Amino acid sequence: MRKLVVDEWLTLVGVAQAPGEPNEDTTGEFAYGGWHMNFVDDDFMQWMLQNLHEAGGFVLGRRTYEGFASHWPNATAEEQPVAEPLNKSPKYVATRTLSDPLEWENSTVLNGDLRDAVSALKGKDGGDLHVIGSTELVHSLLERDLVDEFRVIIDPVVVGGGKRVFSEDGTRRSLRLLDSSVTSKGSIIATYGVEHR
Numbered sequence: 795m796r797k798l799v800v801d802e803w804l805t806l807v808g809v810a811q812a813p814g815e816p817n818e819d820t821t822g823e824f825a826y827g828g829w830h831m832n833f834v835d836d837d838f839m840q841w842m843l844q845n846l847h848e849a850g851g852f853v854l855g856r857r858t859y860e861g862f863a864s865h866w867p868n869a870t871a872e873e874q875p876v877a878e879p880l881n882k883s884p885k886y887v888a889t890r891t892l893s894d895p896l897e898w899e900n901s902t903v904l905n906g907d908l909r910d911a912v913s914a915l916k917g918k919d920g921g922d923l924h925v926i927g928s929t930e931l932v933h934s935l936l937e938r939d940l941v942d943e944f945r946v947i948i949d950p951v952v953v954g955g956g957k958r959v960f961s962e963d964g965t966r967r968s969l970r971l972l973d974s975s976v977t978s979k980g981s982i983i984a985t986y987g988v989e990h991r
Contacts, residue, residue: 798942799849804959837975859896885898
């Protein structure tokens with residue numbers, strides 16, 4: 795059975811909202827979009843590209859899907875190392891508002907119950923499934939005990955609020971450190987296995 799891996803860029807306090815661009819996600823009047831860009835280095839790029847290229851597919855929330863679908867099919871030549879695996883790999887979208895067929899190549903809507911749909915995907919052959927961004931989806935996947943691994947880069951920056959990967963639902967979840975390193979910019983790259991309930 796393949797794993798469901800969550801890849802996230804986080805601030806020191808776990809905010810994952812809008813790491814890449816100022817206007818990426820301004821919901822909740824979030825004013826710090828692009829906070830991650832000062833920490834991009836070769837270590838980060840290698841980590842990100844490895845995750846993208848080894849993925850057997852991506853599970854995305856609707857907002858992340860729409861943002862990616864509007865950008866990556868039209869990526870510049872410089873962006874192709876990131877765009878290629880995103881464009882070519884299967885993408886499964888958790889949404890209540892979109893329906894098939896989706897415009898971005900190799901994209902389909904996850905139908906029915908989220909637990910059943912993701913469990914069925916995990917049961918198929920292929921590389922591990924990766925979730926990028928999609929904080930609300932990650933909350934739902936965690937509630938259903940579907941996440942097997944977290945791969946995070948934690949930047950040495952604090953922003954005053956924003957969407958977090960871990961909701962304040964009062965639940966204790968145990969993780970085990972599988973791997974870690976520090977980038978040239980002082981970010982921590984860590985892989986955690988999830989102890990299933």
